[in-house]
Amino acid sequence: MKRLFFALWPSDETRKQLNSFNQSIAQNGLRKLKADNLHITLLFLGNTCAITEILLRKKADSIRVQPFVLTLDQLEFWRKAKVLCLTTAQYDPQLGLLVDALNQLAEQCAMHIEERAYKPHITLARKAQKLIDIKVLPIQWQADSFCLIESCSTAEGVHYQVLQSWSFAG
Ligand code: ATP
Numbered sequence: 747m748k749r750l751f752f753a754l755w756p757s758d759e760t761r762k763q764l765n766s767f768n769q770s771i772a773q774n775g776l777r778k779l780k781a782d783n784l785h786i787t788l789l790f791l792g793n794t795c796a797i798t799e800i801l802l803r804k805k806a807d808s809i810r811v812q813p814f815v816l817t818l819d820q821l822e823f824w825r826k827a828k829v830l831c832l833t834t835a836q837y838d839p840q841l842g843l844l845v846d847a848l849n850q851l852a853e854q855c856a857m858h859i860e861e862r863a864y865k866p867h868i869t870l871a872r873k874a875q876k877l878i879d880i881k882v883l884p885i886q887w888q889a890d891s892f893c894l895i896e897s898c899s900t901a902e903g904v905h906y907q908v909l910q911s912w913s914f915a916g
Pocket residue numbers: 749751786787790860869897899904
């Protein structure tokens with residue numbers, strides 16, 4: 747079994763911007779994500795067998811959405827999860843279409859998916875205690891593709907492996 751999820755994966759440039767913002771914040775006990783791990787989850791699949799993975803990949807080939815830009819412009823503290831996240835006030839309908847399509851695809855593969863409303867976010871840091879009062883200079887994330895990612899746990903913490911990427915252009 748592999749622990750899988752669909753995600754938006756940042757370009758090197760966007761990753762740098764996200765990481766430099768992350769490095770500019772500080773709070774006692776804060777555990778920041780490694781730059782390499784920054785991402786936006788589209789749909790978490792969890793433990794997935796090889797046959798289902800093949801089916802998911804095949805079905806994902808037929809997803810069609812237009813490229814879009816995400817403007818990450820607000821920092822949020824999620825009390826229950828104790829995380830600091832970068833989020834967006836408003837997002838392009840294409841992102842909603844993409845997430846809907848992925849949910850349908852998972853349903854067709856008989857996967858059990860949680861029903862919480864989707865909220866795009868980048869987790870920047872864990873073990874947060876409160877919000878940090880800092881001005882966020884909006885970061886523009888040009889989304890041109892989505893990816894299937896394997897979450898691998900290692901002695902040095904979780905590592906994300908991009909298994910496949912689908913371009914929006916088709
Ligand atoms: P770790 O769990 O080892 O601390 P992690 O949370 O970064 O690290 P995963 O648990 O594999 O790694 O999660 C991968 C991605 O999927 C993360 O963005 C995480 O927030 C998201 N995720 C994990 N579990 C769920 C879930 N039950 N529902 C929605 N998203 C989830």
